[in-house]
Amino acid sequence: MITVETKYRKLVLVCTNCRDDGRECCMAKGSVELHAKLKEALKEVAPHVRVVKSGCLNACSAGATVVVMPENAWFGQVTEEDIPEIIRIASL
Numbered sequence: 579m580i581t582v583e584t585k586y587r588k589l590v591l592v593c594t595n596c597r598d599d600g601r602e603c604c605m606a607k608g609s610v611e612l613h614a615k616l617k618e619a620l621k622e623v624a625p626h627v628r629v630v631k632s633g634c635l636n637a638c639s640a641g642a643t644v645v646v647m648p649e650n651a652w653f654g655q656v657t658e659e660d661i662p663e664i665i666r667i668a669s670l
């Protein structure tokens with residue numbers, strides 16, 4: 579293995595998992611659109627933060643689920659209205 583140099587200091591994980599078995603999932607709660615808008619918004623104000631799609635974070639009923647690392651700050655029922663607060667936390 580090698581060490582990878584990166585400009586990123588933080589990660590924001592947005593669960594975009596889709597369940598096809600009828601159970602609740604983040605994709606059904608708009609997380610794909612949420613990811614795109616959050617990524618675009620953070621690119622402008624915090625280029626050191628990488629916003630990535632994640633698989634299931636095992637908080638499905640609370641979705642859409644977003645995690646800010648390394649703070650290990652977990653958020654549920656996230657909507658586009660919460661983007662300013664996530665930006666604030668990720669920019670600290």
Ligand code: FES
Nearest residue numbers: 593604635637638
């Ligand atoms: S589907 Fe998003 S946490 Fe499980």
